[in-house]
Amino acid sequence: MMKDNADERIGVDAMDIKFAAKDVQVYYADNHAIKDVSVDILDKTVTAFIGPSGCGKSTFLRSLNRMNDTIPICRVEGDIRLDGQDINAPEVDPVQLRAKVGMVFQKPNPFPKSIYDNVAYGPRIHGLARGKAELDEIVEKSLRRAAIWDEVKDRLDAAGTGLSGGQQQRLCIARAVATEPEVLLMDEPCSALDPIATAQVEELIDELRQSYSVIIVTHSMQQAARVSQKTAFFHLGNLVEYGDTTDIFTNPRDTRTESYITGRIG
Amino acid sequence: MTDTSLPQNAPRGSNSILATDARTKKRNAAEKRFRALGMGAIGIGLFFLIVLFTTIIRSGAPAFTRTVVDVQFTLTQAQYDEAEGTLFKTAAYADLFIAQLGEILAEQDVAADFDAESIERTLGKVGGTLREFYRANEDQLDQPVNFSLATSSRVDGYLKGRVTLEGIEDSRFLMASDLDLVDELQAAGVIKSEFNWPFITGADSGVDNPGGAGIGASVVGSFFMMLVVLALALPIGVAASIYLEEFAVQNRFTDLIEVNISNLAAVPSIVFGILGLAVFIQFAGLPQSAPLVGGLVLTLMTLPTIIISTRAALKAVPPSIREAALGVGASKMQTVFHHVLPLAMPGILTGTIIGLAQALGETAPLLLIGMVGFVARGYPDGFLTGFTEANSAMPAQIYTWAARADAAFYDKAWGGIIILLIFLMFMNILAVILRRRFERRW
Ligand SMILES: Nc1ncnc2c1ncn2[C@@H]1O[C@H](COP(=O)(O)OP(=O)(O)OP(=O)(O)O)[C@@H](O)[C@H]1O
Ligand SMILES: [Mg+2]
Numbered sequence: 001m002m003k004d005n006a007d008e009r010i011g012v013d014a015m016d017i018k019f020a021a022k023d024v025q026v027y028y029a030d031n032h033a034i035k036d037v038s039v040d041i042l043d044k045t046v047t048a049f050i051g052p053s054g055c056g057k058s059t060f061l062r063s064l065n066r067m068n069d070t071i072p073i074c075r076v077e078g079d080i081r082l083d084g085q086d087i088n089a090p091e092v093d094p095v096q097l098r099a100k101v102g103m104v105f106q107k108p109n110p111f112p113k114s115i116y117d118n119v120a121y122g123p124r125i126h127g128l129a130r131g132k133a134e135l136d137e138i139v140e141k142s143l144r145r146a147a148i149w150d151e152v153k154d155r156l157d158a159a160g161t162g163l164s165g166g167q168q169q170r171l172c173i174a175r176a177v178a179t180e181p182e183v184l185l186m187d188e189p190c191s192a193l194d195p196i197a198t199a200q201v202e203e204l205i206d207e208l209r210q211s212y213s214v215i216i217v218t219h220s221m222q223q224a225a226r227v228s229q230k231t232a233f234f235h236l237g238n239l240v241e242y243g244d245t246t247d248i249f250t251n252p253r254d255t256r257t258e259s260y261i262t263g264r265i266g
Numbered sequence: 267m268t269d270t271s272l273p274q275n276a277p278r279g280s281n282s283i284l285a286t287d288a289r290t291k292k293r294n295a296a297e298k299r300f301r302a303l304g305m306g307a308i309g310i311g312l313f314f315l316i317v318l319f320t321t322i323i324r325s326g327a328p329a330f331t332r333t334v335v336d337v338q339f340t341l342t343q344a345q346y347d348e349a350e351g352t353l354f355k356t357a358a359y360a361d362l363f364i365a366q367l368g369e370i371l372a373e374q375d376v377a378a379d380f381d382a383e384s385i386e387r388t389l390g391k392v393g394g395t396l397r398e399f400y401r402a403n404e405d406q407l408d409q410p411v412n413f414s415l416a417t418s419s420r421v422d423g424y425l426k427g428r429v430t431l432e433g434i435e436d437s438r439f440l441m442a443s444d445l446d447l448v449d450e451l452q453a454a455g456v457i458k459s460e461f462n463w464p465f466i467t468g469a470d471s472g473v474d475n476p477g478g479a480g481i482g483a484s485v486v487g488s489f490f491m492m493l494v495v496l497a498l499a500l501p502i503g504v505a506a507s508i509y510l511e512e513f514a515v516q517n518r519f520t521d522l523i524e525v526n527i528s529n530l531a532a533v534p535s536i537v538f539g540i541l542g543l544a545v546f547i548q549f550a551g552l553p554q555s556a557p558l559v560g561g562l563v564l565t566l567m568t569l570p571t572i573i574i575s576t577r578a579a580l581k582a583v584p585p586s587i588r589e590a591a592l593g594v595g596a597s598k599m600q601t602v603f604h605h606v607l608p609l610a611m612p613g614i615l616t617g618t619i620i621g622l623a624q625a626l627g628e629t630a631p632l633l634l635i636g637m638v639g640f641v642a643r644g645y646p647d648g649f650l651t652g653f654t655e656a657n658s659a660m661p662a663q664i665y666t667w668a669a670r671a672d673a674a675f676y677d678k679a680w681g682g683i684i685i686l687l688i689f690l691m692f693m694n695i696l697a698v699i700l701r702r703r704f705e706r707r708w
Contacts (some may be wrong), residue, residue, distance in 0.1 A: 070585075070592060072516055099595030109586035111605060121604070122594035172590070179594055 018043040018183055018213040019064060024078035026059050026068065033059045035237040037078075041183075041230075046209050048224035048245065049217045051234035052260065057217045058106055060234070061185050064215070065101035066094040082183070099126055102181030104189045106217075108168035110160035110175070115152050118160040118171055119143060122179035138178055145207070146174035147200030165192040173201065177208070184208060186216045190223065202227050221261055225249050233257045322683055329681020332462040332477065333422045334414040335389055335451060339366055341400055343407050349397075356393030360385065363392050367456075374454040380447045388444050389415045416464075417457070419477035419674035421448055425459070428673060465681060469644045470663060476674035479667065481682050483645055487557050487637070487657030488626060488689075490646075494561020494653070495568055495625050500618055502565075503572030510573075511580040512602050531570035538567045539631030547635060555636040555656035563635060564625040571624065575617020579610035612701040619697035623690050629661040638662040660686045 019041035026034035034056045041047050041064075049057040059068070066087060068074040080087050087097055099122075111118050119139045122128075129135035139156070143149040148170040152163070160171050169192050176184060186205070190198040205227050208214050218224050224231055224245065231248040233241045233256075241248060241257045252258040286294070341362065349358035360382050367385075371378045385392055392415060400407065416422075420440040423429035431445055451457045468480020514520045542563035546552045552559050583606045591601040607614075632638055637659050646652035658666065660682060668679040 065593070067589065067593065070589065095592075095595055095597045098592060102595075103593040105586070105589060105593065107586060109584075109590040111587065111590060112609060121591075121596075125594075125596055125600055125604075175590075175594060 016043040017041070018045075018083065020079075020081040020084070021064075022079040022081075024060070024063060024076065024080060026056070026063055026077075027075045028059075028071070029073040033237055034063070037234075037239040039232055039239055039242050041213060041215060043213045044209055044211065045230055046205055046214045046216060046228040047230040047232065048228035049215065049232050049234060050219070050221070050224050050260070051240075053219075055234040056237045057234050058187050061103075061187055061215060061217055064183070064185060065098050065103055067098075067103065069094055099179060100181055101183045101185060102176040102179055104169075104173050104176045104184070104186040106187040106191070108165060108172050108192065110163070110168050110171050112159065112161050114157045115143075115160050115163070115171060116156040119174050119178045122175060126179055128179065139174075142174040142178035143171075145177050145204050146170040147197055147204065148174060166194060166197055169193060170197060170201065173204070177204075181212065183213045183215070186214065188217050188219065191219070198223070221249070233260060235260070322680065322687065325677070326680035326682075326684040328426045328428070328677045329465055329684075330462050331426075331459050332465070333417045333425050333457060333459050335417060335457050337363075337367060337370065337413050337415065337456055338410045339363060339396070339413050340410045341396070341407055346400060346404075346407055356391065356397055357382065358393070359396040360391075360393030363396060370456065371450065371454050376450050376454045378447060378450040378454075384441070384444050384447055387440055388417055388421050388447060390418055414460070416477060417448075419475070419672070421445075422477060423674055423677075424448060425452075425457070426677075428677070465678070466685070470658065470666070473670055473672065473675075476670075476672045476678060479675065479678050481660065481663055481678075481685055484658040484660050484663035484682075485685070485689075486645055486652065487560075487662075488659040490557035490652045490657070491561040491564060491659055492622060492626060494558060495564045495622060496618075498562070498565040499568045499572055499621065503569050503618070503621075504576050504614060506569075507573050507576035507580060508602060508607070511577050512606065513598065527570050527573050531574060534630070535567050535628050536630040536634065538563050539634035541566065542631060543634045553654050553656065555658075556654050557637075557657050557659070558653040559635050560632055560637050560659060561653075563631045564628060567628065567631065568621040568625045571621035572614075572618050575620070576610070576614045579613025579617065580606060582613065583609045608704075612704040615700045615704070616697050619693050619700070623693045626689060626693070627661055627686060629665050632659055632662045633665075638665055660689070 017040045019039075021040075022038045024034055024037045025032065037060060049061065051057055062068045063076045064080065064087075066076075068076055076088065082097070082101070086092070111121065113121075116139055119142050120129075120135050123135060123138050129138055140149060140153075143152060148167060151167060152158070152171075160168065163171060169189060173186070173189055176186075190201055193201060202223065205214050205216065216224075216227065228245045231243065231245040232239055233248065233252075233254075235256050241252060241254045243253075248257065249261060252261060345362060349355055349362065352358045364380070364382060364385060367380075368378065395415065396413070399411075399413075417425075418440070420429050420434075421444070424431075424445055425448070429440075431442060434440055434442060434445070436442060448457065464478065465480045467482040468478065469483035470480070471478040510520060510523065542559060546559045546562055547554055552562075587605050587609065588601050591605045592598075596604065629638070637657070646655045646657065664679050664682040664686065667675040667682060
């Protein structure tokens with residue numbers, strides 16, 4: 001199956017670059033968290049970011065939708081282009097960017113509002129629905145895609161914060177897909193999920209790949225191998241290796257990658 | 267030396283969870299001591315609170331009752347026409363009243379001896395009161411009418427124990443013989459004590475009439491001031507806090523502003539008073555003693571309190587909520603108004619109400635803008651004039667009363683404090699209710 005995916009990509013979308021990052025540096029005050037990272041993220045592809053804890057996966061992911069802007073001590077340098085346009089250009093409104101580049105955060109962070117309002121919030125502020133019925137439809141569809149509909153369909157008015165950790169994470173996924181982003185950044189979306197929900201989320205990721213670009217940070221090698229076509233291995237702020245998932249896992253070029261995926265570092 | 271070596275040295279029992287070991291005992295003892303300390307602290311606090319309240323209630327209670335003489339009085343048409351025909355009309359009414367009062371006392375077998383002067387000293391200008399009533403209600407002629415006549419404050423004080431027979435010197439206000447009359451009236455059962463509504467609803471009276479002084483007008487003054495404070499301090503304070511907390515970049519300048527706001531919170535209120543006098547009255551030409559000016563001064567005073575508590579409330583909202591909103595493409599303003607502000611609301615409201623309560627009890631700045639020491643004669647005519655017409659405010663009124671010579675005003679001051687405390691209590695209860703309401707949402 002993995003092989004199929006790779007072939008499909010090469011045949012159809014090989015030249016379709018969604019994100020082009022060049023010489024990206026990220027600093028937290030004096031801490032140089034991302035060093036010289038250059039990577040091309042493809043459209044209609046799932047890209048996995050792997051690497052030991054603290055190597056900068058989240059940091060790099062957050063610089064793709066300018067979430068790092070919200071951290072005062074954080075500084076991003078270098079060139080990041082979405083569909084060829086510099087996302088850090090002064091005329092770019094980060095709000096517009098984030099509507100196109102959705103994000104699921106590492107820690108589940110539902111709004112302290114009802115489940116319905118959590119999902120409906122994005123479509124509401126972007127005016128995606130023309131009326132209550134349409135909004136209901138979006139909410140249901142998003143919750144179904146996030147594999148949580150059956151659990152919450154009877155209590156859409158209940159507080160989103162009252163769900164279990166795994167349910168909250170899926171609610172956040174539903175919230176992110178409800179706005180129909182072009183790129184979905186997922187920071188360890190399955191870290192709190194049981195195998196069944198994980199399988200459902202992976203199914204969603206695979207489905208999203210038909211139309212979007214998905215970047216997923218994961219600590220599970222198996223998951224990376226299962227869902228992604230491209231894999232990037234980060235280590236101590238460097239992008240050590242980037243390539244087809246099959247190659248990375250079967251034939252890593254760098255010794256650090258090899259030791260990591262075989263469980264010797266990290 | 268590691269923990270693993272312990273079980274070998276220690277008796278086996280110490281390893282059981284049923285026996286408490288020495289360390290745990292020590293920790294439990296420390297906890298017990300701390301609890302006792304805390305309870306002691308609360309006990310001391312409660313003790314002083316109780317002392318405070320009993321003193322206030324004991325001293326203030328007399329202000330809430332007043333002594334009246336209940337007399338059934340009948341005036342015939344003929345008597346009315348005759349009295350209106352004389353030169354000293356009110357004196358004629360007074361004579362008629364004295365005659366009927368004498369009859370009532372005689373009926374009760376109380377021998378009394380009094381004249382128009384002693385009646386005036388104990389009951390005020392009865393003739394005028396009666397004449398005014400009958401001229402307004404001619405249909406009440408020829409039938410018995412019940413009159414409740416307020417006694418003078420000294421007689422009131424005599425019955426409340428403030429004035430004693432030994433303590434008085436004969437004066438044009440009260441003679442020792444008047445107290446005999448009071449005793450006789452009491453024996454006849456026409457004197458009684460009732461709730462002093464005029465104290466709650468009335469306006470201040472002159473220095474020579476403590477009995478008629480009420481706090482109502484100054485309650486209205488305080489109310490208008492609070493309206494001004496609420497209308498200005500809440501939006502300005504919340505807007506400033508939101509800007510500083512959510513939008514402003516962190517730099518030297520914002521640090522400076524932050525330090526200055528903290529400093530403002532510590533500035534003595536009298537400084538705001540003199541600032542108000544200079545800016546609002548002398549420079550801007552706003553009217554003296556007006557609730558508008560008082561409200562403006564108190565706004566200056568309340569702003570730092572509101573800003574500090576609002577910023578604390580905004581800070582307490584977890585950053586993950588902001589990230590979540592920004593992550594789905596909400597603008598900064600949407601993030602703040604849809605998510606952060608509702609979560610910060612309980613804190614903001616609590617801070618605002620505490621600020622208002624502080625402002626309600628503030629006296630010093632009002633001294634300087636002339637809301638103290640004059641007689642607020644009545645209610646404002648309309649809503650808008652309520653802001654601009656000279657008025658007093660509750661704490662200023664209390665201060666004025668406390669400064670007056672007549673001991674009867676002293677009671678009034680304590681009574682005013684009770685009213686003020688009731689208002690403050692209501693505001694604090696409101697703060698608690700609002701906080702609960704907004705917190706219960708999730
Ligand atoms: N908000 C922040 N302020 C300061 N330093 C930060 C911040 N967030 C991350 N860092 C630093 O940046 C580096 C990379 O962190 P990042 O969160 O990107 O790691 P990660 O690869 O996502 O790790 P994990 O797998 O544990 O989530 C770390 O050294 C961390 O200390
Ligand atoms: Mg991370």
